[in-house]
Amino acid sequence: MPSELAARVLSGETRAAARACRAVDDRLPGHRELMKELYPQSRDAWVIGVTGTPGAGKSTLTDQLITRLRARGGRVGVVAVDPTSPFSGGAILGDRIRMQRHFEDPEVFIRSVATRGALGGLSRSTSDISRILDAWGAQVVIVETVGVGQDELEVTRMAHTTLVVMAPGLGDDVQAIKAGILECADVFAVNKADRDGADATMRDLEVMLALSGDLYSVAASKGRGHSAVTVNAHAEAGARGAGWTPAIVKTAATRGQGVDELEGKLREHRAWLDTDAGQARRAERRHLEMLTFLRDALAEEAVAELGAEIEAAAARVARLETDPYTASEELIAKFRARA
Numbered sequence: 001m002p003s004e005l006a007a008r009v010l011s012g013e014t015r016a017a018a019r020a021c022r023a024v025d026d027r028l029p030g031h032r033e034l035m036k037e038l039y040p041q042s043r044d045a046w047v048i049g050v051t052g053t054p055g056a057g058k059s060t061l062t063d064q065l066i067t068r069l070r071a072r073g074g075r076v077g078v079v080a081v082d083p084t085s086p087f088s089g090g091a092i093l094g095d096r097i098r099m100q101r102h103f104e105d106p107e108v109f110i111r112s113v114a115t116r117g118a119l120g121g122l123s124r125s126t127s128d129i130s131r132i133l134d135a136w137g138a139q140v141v142i143v144e145t146v147g148v149g150q151d152e153l154e155v156t157r158m159a160h161t162t163l164v165v166m167a168p169g170l171g172d173d174v175q176a177i178k179a180g181i182l183e184c185a186d187v188f189a190v191n192k193a194d195r196d197g198a199d200a201t202m203r204d205l206e207v208m209l210a211l212s213g214d215l216y217s218v219a220a221s222k223g224r225g226h227s228a229v230t231v232n233a234h235a236e237a238g239a240r241g242a243g244w245t246p247a248i249v250k251t252a253a254t255r256g257q258g259v260d261e262l263e264g265k266l267r268e269h270r271a272w273l274d275t276d277a278g279q280a281r282r283a284e285r286r287h288l289e290m291l292t293f294l295r296d297a298l299a300e301e302a303v304a305e306l307g308a309e310i311e312a313a314a315a316r317v318a319r320l321e322t323d324p325y326t327a328s329e330e331l332i333a334k335f336r337a338r339a
């Protein structure tokens with residue numbers, strides 16, 4: 001049965017892809033076999049992770065990017081990740097409204113992924129769904145995460161290219177972007193450039209990046225007066241293709257301003273992925289993917305086996321009746337005994 005489904009997904013059947021996504025979501029029997037079949041056939045899609053402060057304009061920018069990507073032909077997949085709650089619907093609803101016009105397009109596949117519970121699984125679901133969309137024929141898969149927490153960071157690390165979106169007027173947004181996100185950003189969009197404060201946000205970001213890198217190249221790039229500046233110690237190396245220099249692009253997504261330039265920067269990063277350094281990064285990503293899958297698979301097995309006992313142990317720790325070390329040891333001993 002999975003073979004037939006895999007074949008239909010690979011032939012680009014949208015209904016089959018939707019069915020495969022449901023099989024993964026519900027962890028139906030055979031879903032791992034299905035993924036194993038799709039894996040070797042589906043490595044071409046360029047996965048762009050879009051993350052950043054809530055309300056910064058991620059979905060609006062994604063919508064604009066879809067339009068540009070579609071204009072070049074080729075299918076586009078979108079995965080909207082909502083780690084907050086499977087039922088909240090708030091953020092996902094926003095995403096849906098923002099990307100409304102693409103729902104009619106049969107060459108665009110938009111899918112949401114919700115949290116899989118306290119013991120992770122979100123990154124695996126996201127990876128699985130991205131791979132299904134890849135197998136379905138998407139040339140680009142855009143993964144939009146909500147917020148900048150730990151789950152999102154993990155999802156973001158699995159993308160080939162990471163776009164971090166910020167906007168002025170969302171409090172101390174540059175500070176709010178965690179260091180981990182800054183480190184994995186390939187391209188920054190300072191959105192809502194039509195509002196006051198966008199330039200200040202650009203400057204804050206440049207300083208922040210310079211502090212985490214090296215000051216000299218900020219001075220060098222400032223002089224050029226572009227809206228897309230390069231900030232990093234590795235600016236020179238980047239030009240030679242050895243490393244990648246994070247780029248900053250100013251956009252006004254609702255007006256479509258700066259989006260061409262943003263697409264250009266993303267494509268430059270796509271080209272960099274084919275260099276030796278880029279290939280190394282992709283290998284690193286697969287390495288990380290494997291470890292994350294293993295962790296999630298172990299947790300899933302344990303949850304399936306121990307079920308309510310895990311919650312009971314956590315409750316005892318919460319009431320200070322036992323310590324987390326002992327509680328975990330006991331659970332592992334029980335799991336081993338049954339496995």
Ligand SMILES: Nc1nc2c(ncn2[C@@H]2O[C@H](COP(=O)(O)OP(=O)(O)OP(=O)(O)O)[C@@H](O)[C@H]2O)c(=O)[nH]1
Nearest residue numbers: 054055056057058059060091094192193252253254
């Ligand atoms: N003024 C202005 N408003 C914008 C711009 N881009 C997006 N917005 C508005 O900002 C609000 C949030 O935009 P979204 O695209 O939903 O932002 P998001 O980052 O996807 O939000 P979440 O997914 O909820 O975190 C919407 O009301 C947009 O219309 C822009 O460039 N300028």
Ligand SMILES: [Mg+2]
Nearest residue numbers: 058059094095
């Ligand atoms: Mg959104």
